[in-house]
Amino acid sequence: MKKTTIADVAQYANVSNSTVSQYLNKRYEYMSVETRKKIEEAIEALQYRPNLMARSLKQKSTFTIGIIVANIIHDFSTKIINALEAEFDKEGFHMIVCNSADNPKKEKKHIETLLEKQVDGLIVFPTGENKNLYVRLHQQAIPIVFIDRFIEGVDIPAVLLDNFSAMNTAVETFRKHPLAIITTSLALPITPRVERLEGFRQALRNKNMLVDERYIKNGEPVEMEEIFDQLFALEQPPKGIIAANDRIFQELMIYIKKRNLRVPNDLQVIAIDDVPYANFLTPSITTLKQPILPMAQKSASLLFAKIKKEQIADEQKLYRFKPIVIHRDSTN
Structure with a gap:
């Protein structure tokens, strides 16, 4: 035929x-x-x-963007991927999505595979452990943009939440004290985890409140029950907790139900990232929402400018976005 x-x-x-x-x-x-x-x-x-191959050879482009997600099970990851896909589709580009599971070796392998497939650019949630690789890729003028995280000393632009502003907002929202914050493991220097803990400390200092490290916790999700037990065994258990991401929030809600704690009477709760079920729980949970669409639009525009070798008008290293507070019943 x-x-x-x-x-x-x-x-x-x-x-x-x-x-x-x-x-x-x-x-x-x-x-x-x-x-x-x-x-x-x-x-x-x-x-x-x-004939896509002929088109690619003629235009010296595969019209493909590689995305390396830190952990695809996070609500923020799936939402930002969806928003990025819409931005790339406007320009006739497709995506290849890889999941590093916060494993530096997998991250490196995914980068090598995507470059072998001659993607036009990369958007990466970096683990923080492949600094030399990213320095080399930047020197080779490979178009890359970081999302959610950045690596100190690597001249690649990053689009992320203003984590310090988010923690200041969270501390201001609570009506009861003492306050605690829990995030996932700090085994890797992952930006939002590190910054949210430091931002919490700064927010307490701004309000002339004591910074007590016993209320600042991190660990793997499987360790959360033990960590929560430690918090509630203190002579002054926390009256407010910030769940620094959706994984921690999920474990916290399981613990609250198991211990028959009443929200907000016994414990006020704020979660980072506006997961869909936060509004359906009883009581509903106050969240700090990341502005997904503006972050996706900025990431895509930065990457396309690099692909097209255009001058970026507001070029800078970090593009931080303010959180959106969704006030609900858990902080009343």
């Missing part, structure tokens, strides 16, 4: 070959809606499929 070509589509739509080519490359500036519709109908009728 003869393969359908651009010439076949052009003849069917009664337009030139170059007009079809412009349509396929999403260059619609001087193309009427009627012409676009005719080409679309011709492509559908003839079941035309572009």
Whole structure:
């Protein structure tokens, strides 16, 4: 069976070959809606499929972005991937998503694999343990943008939450004290974990409150019950807890139910990231929401500027976004 070509589509739509080519490359500036519709109908009728390899060779682009997520089970990860996909689709780009599971070796392997596939750029949630690799990639002018995290001493732009502002907002929101914060393990220098703990300390100092390290905890999710037991065994158990991510929040809610604690009477709760079920729980849980869409838009625009070798007007190392407070019943 003869393969359908651009010439076949052009003849069917009664337009030139170059007009079809412009349509396929999403260059619609001087193309009427009627012409676009005719080409679309011709492509559908003839079941035309572009030769992506030939297109890539001609334009020196695979129209593919590689994304390396730290841990795809996090609510923030899935939401930012969804928002990024919409931004890339506008430019005719596709995504390949890899999950490093916060494992530096997997992260390095994914980078090597994606570069072998000749992706046009990378968006990465870095583990913090592959600094030399990222320095080398930056020197090679590989387009890369970090999300959620950054690596000190690596000149790659990062888009992330303003974790210090988030902790200040959280501490200001609580009505009862003492306060505690729990995050996942600090075995790796992962930016949001480190910054949220330090931001919590700063927020307490700003209010002239005592910084007691017994109320500042980190660990793996499987260790959370033991960590919560330690907190509630203190002579003054916490009256408010910040769950620094959705994994910790989930473990905290399980513990609260198991111990028959009343929220907010016995314990006030604030969770980082507005997970869907926070609003459905009884009582509903106050959250600090990350502005997903603006963060995705900034990450995509930075990456496309690097791919196209354009000058970035507001070029800087870190692009921090303020959290959005969703006030609910758990802090009343």
